[in-house]
Amino acid sequence: MKSVFKLSSSRMALVAAFGLAIGFTPAQAADLGGDCCADLEERVAELEATTARKGNRKVSLTVSGWVNEAVFMWDDGTERNTYVGTNSLEQSRVKFTGEAQIAPGYSAGYTLEIGIVGHASNKWDQTTPGTGSNDNQLTVRKSNWWLKSKDYGKVTVGLEGTAMYHILDDADGTNTRSFSDAEGAAVAQGAFFLRSGGAFVNNLRWSDVLRGVNNGTDGQDGRRNIVRYDSPTIAGFTVTASWGEDDIWAMALTYANTLGDFKLLGKVGYGQNSDETISACSKLNGQDCELFGAAGTIMHVPTGLYAYGGFAQNHDKTEAKVSGAKATDTMWFIQGGIEQKWLPLGKTTVFGEYRHDDGGSNLDKNFLGDYVHNSSLDFVGAGVVQNIEPAAMDLYVIYRHADGDITNASADTVKLDAFDMVIMGAMLKF
Incomplete structure (x- = not known):
């Protein structure tokens, strides 16, 4: 649910709104003494002083976002504990969106x-639930301007998700999208240390x-400084196509439709990322990553039964030149429910x-020291998400088990x- 502020400094409009709010009728107004108007003017002044304002009245302002806090109970076979904080899978945030019409069918x-990092869950490990330096921070998630045409599509310039951003996650057509999507397992326990034999x-x-x-x-890329194009939706x-930073480019195709009793959502994309300063394809100098991802959801609308799944891989052409390295990493997943x-x-x-x-190699820059040559990991999970429509709120409980070698x-x-x-935990939207 979004809060939209259409702002006006008209004192007359505020007076009228205030009068309606407290139940004035013309007969009541006629009986009021002189002091009432002074009180009303004082109240109007208070409302004006506390009302959000826009600097540019030609551009609309929409404020939206959510708060997402949760309790995390974990057990690594040797130690167990409970941490409380911001769920980093979909961190708390506030979003400001503005739009102005240029001409019929055209807008800018x-x-x-802004991401709100209270106590980030993706920084926790067995030794500590994060450090003070990671807490209570604001991060810029997106900052961009765009031009949109009903007939020709949308061009975005600035910090925005690439065409491969959430290519798997956004193919989740159910209410697990924000709580247990394709990358849910990796975000929840990524910072924890591996144990073997304790x-x-x-x-x-x-x-x-x-x-x-x-x-x-x-298969997924992040939010980068890019130029992005999204075409109009046809059939x-x-x-979607994007390019930017140090030779990062990607293309994706999305399909969303309802055919009979079935609701369909699918995404597929391919991209390359050779900017080693912002990606983690490998630790090698001159890395050259190829990304591929495909995922989709099919739901039988009358029953609510659905299946959501996908496949993705990364390939580092630089790592492939190292003898014995496994340069291709793959993953696949399936989720089913009602x-x-x-x-x-x-x-x-x-x-x-x-x-x-199948994680593949993770080499260091000199091909020396301890590194992972290959990995095979499995994650099994289950959960319940309950939407509370009157409060724009979701309650969730999720269990996940991981093992491998x-x-x-x-x-x-x-x-x-x-x-x-x-x-x-719970997510409350505004």
């Missing part, structure tokens, strides 16, 4: 989105073996999911201790 606008494995974290340019998930299809409005408060989504990663630089296979986590 801007997006400014001992830490060379101080490696799950994020060291979960490969991917963005949030440890193959359910939308084309989404129905059994309660008058809102829809309930019940789901189960599975994700498998890695192959180290000495070609030894190390079996990892299982990692379990339960997440309970």
Whole structure:
């Protein structure tokens, strides 16, 4: 739910609105003494002083966002604990969007989105639930302007998601999108240390073996300084292309439609990222990453039964030149469930999911020292999301289990201790 402020400094409009709010009638107004007008004027002045204002009346202003806080209970087989903080999968944020019509069918606008990092869950590990330097920060998630045409599409310039941004996540057509999408497992436990036989494995974290340019998930890129184009939607299809920074480009195709009793949503994309300063494809100098991702959701609308799944891979052409390296990382996932409005408060989504990663190599810049030669990881999860329509709120409970093994630089296979986590929280939108 969004809050839209259409602002006016007209004192007469405020007086009229105030009169209606307190139930004035013409007969009542005639009986008022002289002091009432002074009181009314004082109240109007207070309202004017506390009302948000726009600097440019020609451009609309929409303010939206959400707060997402949760309790995380985890067990790595040796230690268990409970942390509380901001759910980094979809962190709390506030978004400002403006738009002005240039001519019929043409408009210009801007997006400014600020992330609010209270106590970030993606910074936690077994030794501490984050550090003070990670807490209570604001981050600029998006800052861009755009031009849009009904017939020709939209061009965006600035900090924005590339065409491969959330290519898997945004193919989730259910209410698990913000709570357990394709990258949910990687975000939840990425910073925790790996254990084998109760001992830490060379101080490696799950994020060291979960490969991917963005949030440890193959096939997805992040928010970059780019030029992006989104085509008009034709027969359910939308084309997106982006380019920017140090030779980052991508293209994607989205399909969204309802055919009979089935609701369909699908995305597929390909891109390249050779900017080693902003990506984690590998630690090599001169990395050259190729990204591919495809995912989709099909839902039977009358019953609410659905399936959501996808496949993605990263390939580093620089890493492929190193003898013995496994330069291609792949992952696939499947989620199934049912989404129905059994309660008058809102829809309930019940789901189960599975994700498998073949992580490939993670070399250091000199091909020396401890590094991951390969990995095989499995994640099994289940959960419930309950929407509360009157409050624009979602309550969620999610359980996830992870295990697997890695192959180290000495070609030894190390079996990892299982990692379990339960997440309970709420997202309140505004």
